[in-house]
Amino acid sequence: MRNILLHGDETHKFILLNESEPGEEDGIRSNQYLIQHKEHGILLDPGGFGVMPHVLSELLRHVSPGSIEGIILSHQDPDIVGGISTWLEITDAPVYVSAIWMRFLPHYGISGDKMKRFHGVPDEGMHLHVAEGFDLEIVPAHFLHSEGQINVFDPVSRILFTVDIGAAMLPVDQDYAFVDDLKAHLPFISGFHRRYMCSNRAARLWVEAVEKLDIAMIAPQHGPVYRGKAVGEFLSWFRELECGIDLMTRSGHFTTDSE
Numbered sequence: 001m002r003n004i005l006l007h008g009d010e011t012h013k014f015i016l017l018n019e020s021e022p023g024e025e026d027g028i029r030s031n032q033y034l035i036q037h038k039e040h041g042i043l044l045d046p047g048g049f050g051v052m053p054h055v056l057s058e059l060l061r062h063v064s065p066g067s068i069e070g071i072i073l074s075h076q077d078p079d080i081v082g083g084i085s086t087w088l089e090i091t092d093a094p095v096y097v098s099a100i101w102m103r104f105l106p107h108y109g110i111s112g113d114k115m116k117r118f119h120g121v122p123d124e125g126m127h128l129h130v131a132e133g134f135d136l137e138i139v140p141a142h143f144l145h146s147e148g149q150i151n152v153f154d155p156v157s158r159i160l161f162t163v164d165i166g167a168a169m170l171p172v173d174q175d176y177a178f179v180d181d182l183k184a185h186l187p188f189i190s191g192f193h194r195r196y197m198c199s200n201r202a203a204r205l206w207v208e209a210v211e212k213l214d215i216a217m218i219a220p221q222h223g224p225v226y227r228g229k230a231v232g233e234f235l236s237w238f239r240e241l242e243c244g245i246d247l248m249t250r251s252g253h254f255t256t257d258s259e
């Protein structure tokens with residue numbers, strides 16, 4: 001488990017709250033992030049049901065659940081949304097998710113009045129004003145991998161939360177918190193990105209959009225955080241990556257020879 005302050009000053013913090021241990025959530029280790037500005041908090045992808053108690057105990061070191069002013073769900077996967085009904089019980093926070101997933105949410109046991117707390121984010125993304133001096137940009141990242149996926153950019157820390165883009169599944173004996181050199185890290189991301197990201201067109205258009213932001217760190221939902229020169233190196237690699245349907249040769253078959 002980790003609790004890392006990625007950015008912190010008197011008033012504004014970007015915190016990696018927890019990386020679940022191997023074995024939890026069927027071995028998918030995931031990152032949950034808290035952006036805190038004074039007494040206000042925004043929780044990014046709180047995670048599945050199994051990690052919820054850990055995330056809550058880490059959260060309580062920084063803010064009370066009543067200070068959570070928003071929960072952002074990047075997409076519809078269970079490792080993102082699985083614990084949401086419990087979070088709805090202990091906070092009053094509105095929840096933001098791509099508009100195309102709204103109709104699926106009742107299948108996570110959310111219905112009636114609770115659905116009124118959900119806000120559908122339009123395809124083009126949106127600006128989120130949380131409190132005075134606390135503004136976030138919700139940036140589209142569709143088809144990378146989910147058809148309706150959103151990223152979050154915090155202009156104060158200049159950290160971009162990229163969800164499954166940049167995600168790594170590190171072997172247990174290769175645990176590190178930051179990527180400083182992309183080359184050494186590539187073996188842990190290339191297979192995942194080639195199979196789970198939908199196409200180079202989606203990757204390239206996303207890179208063209210986010211490189212206009214002044215990104216200090218790329219914070220994915222799985223694995224270490226990219227910083228320094230690794231940020232630009234990752235964007236350059238991803239812009240050129242053939243993936244998903246680019247690699248389909250016939251139904252059920254993908255080429256595996258491109259790096």
Ligand SMILES: [Fe+2]
Pocket residue numbers: 075077145146164
């Ligand atoms: Fe996912």
Ligand SMILES: [Fe+2]
Pocket residue numbers: 077079163164221222
């Ligand atoms: Fe994920």
